[in-house]
Amino acid sequence: MDNAPTLESLQATLDAQQAVFQMHQSMNVEVFYWWCTAIMIMIHAGFLAYEMGASRSKNALAAGIKNILALAVIIPTFYLFGWWIYNAFPNGFIPIEAAGALPWAQSMGPDVTDMGTGIFWAAFAMFGATTGSILSGAVIERIRVSAFLILTVFLGSVVWILAGAWGWHPDGWLLTDLGYHDVGASGVVHAVAGFFTLGVLINLGPRVGKFINGVAQTIAPHSLPMTLIGLMMIIFGFFGFLGGCIIFNGGETGWTTIYGNPTNLSAFAFNTLMGFAGGVIGCYIASRDPFWTMSGGLVGIISVAAGLDLYDPELAFIIAVVTGVLAVKFAKLIENFGIDDAVGAVSVHGFTGVWAVFLVGVFADGMPNVGDLPEISLMGQTIGAIVMAAVGFIPGYGISLILKKANALRVPKEAEELGLDEVEIIAKPYPEVHGVPAVTSSDVPNKLANSEPGV
Secondary structure, three states, X not given: OOOOOOXXXXXXXXXXXXXXXXXXXXXXXXXXXXXXXXXXXXXHHHHHHHHHHHOOHHHHHHHHHHHHHHHHXXXXXXXXXXXXXXXXXXXXXXXXXXXXXXXXXXXXXXXXXXXXXXXXXXXXXXXXXXXXXXHHHHOOOOEOHHHHHHHHHHHHHXXXXXXXXXXXXXXXXXXXXXXXXXXOOHHHHHHHHHHHHHHHHHHHOOOOOOEEXXXXXXXXXXXXXXXXXXXXXXXXXXXXXXXXXXXXXXXXXXXXXXXXXXXXXXXHHHHHHHHHHHHHHHHHHHHOOHHHHHHHHHHHHHHHHOOOOOOOHHHHHHHHHHHHHHHHHHHHHHHHOOOOOOOOHHHHHHHHHHHHHHHHHHHOOOOOOOOOOOOOOHHHHHHHHHHHHHHHHXXXXXXHHHHHHOOOOEOOHHHHHHOHHHHHOOOOOOOOOOOOOOOOOOOOOOHHHHOOOOO
16 A cells, blocks of 8 residues: 555656656647748759759859858848847737747757757748748849849748748737738748849849840740759649648647637648649630749749638639739730840749738638737728838849949849850859860869779
8 A cells, every 4th residue: 555656646657757748849840940941942953953944055154153142141140130020019010028039049949948049040040041032033044143132041040030020929919910811921021022022123124135126025944844844843832832831730730820710730631632723724824835834833933922821722712723824924924014024033923922812801801810819801901912022123123233233233245145154153063065175174073083093
């Protein structure tokens, strides 16, 4: 009888088991977002291939290097101030206390007691890097690398995350005042990046030869197969992107949207794939063009992403088909205004993102949010869509105008005609095609090549 468990010992055992369970739940959350972040890297591999293929061969490496650098500059700047912006500005332009998100905070480094901050920061950093890649493709073949890096830091570590604080943060004013709903970042990522890009393109101007006597000319990609492969890689990466937009909760709560509404990966799976298929079909119908057909996959996913948790799959498919047709027409419209968007980024991301946010208001008007948050409404979604477009366009136009006035935005005409690989990159993408010997002397030590036979 002396060995019989007491109430206190049973409670202690239960508490210990509960602690172990909670630890493993936290680890499961970490693992899920770790792999979402890893898969998102494929987005940037895809954009790199996509943009290199869309460039002429004389600009291929410059396009690729620019994309790599975008990723490299956004990650540290998002660490230094991007994460703090998200936590500090949910109410508008007046910051709230967010000392825990500053780079010197304990949570912003290795901390065995915190299994959340680092992995969520990483996912958000990849969202920011995606905005930089969206900008990168549209401005190929004529922007200075230095100007691009300045713009991409502002976009990837300041502008989009300010929009994210307003539309994604639990206390974001668009959510708390208007019931804003954008679970898959159609607005806070794509619309913002697309309209920021539009502002830049207005000041950057078209590529030499794009317009002759006001008539748009086709500047063919040097490798259309590479662009198609790159686009498919982006589609793959978007499963990580959208996975990062769902909240993996421990305990009994299960999956929720970033707004706390119950959902699951099954809903995301249905509508992501139906959106992809519908967008491809819509863009093919409207263009019959391989480039736009594959871009339609992105259009379709973005068109349903804002309401990914709400739509019936049949509706998601119809939305994507219609949006695919409209996106091609919108791209033609901005081209008619003399804007040279080399990869259709303004249409694919900007127009589609705004349209997607608006459609949630059309099809989900009156749907309740969690707690005492305002219900989803057509008015709230319309205002939200306008805000996302404006918060992207205004700084994109303003910063690029300053760079233009300083003669720091665009490469000289002579450099553009020669090719950016010739003036900014010390290598050739296809040396033998360009008449450059594939074998030349190298400054890099090569013991095997320089060794004597038998040594």
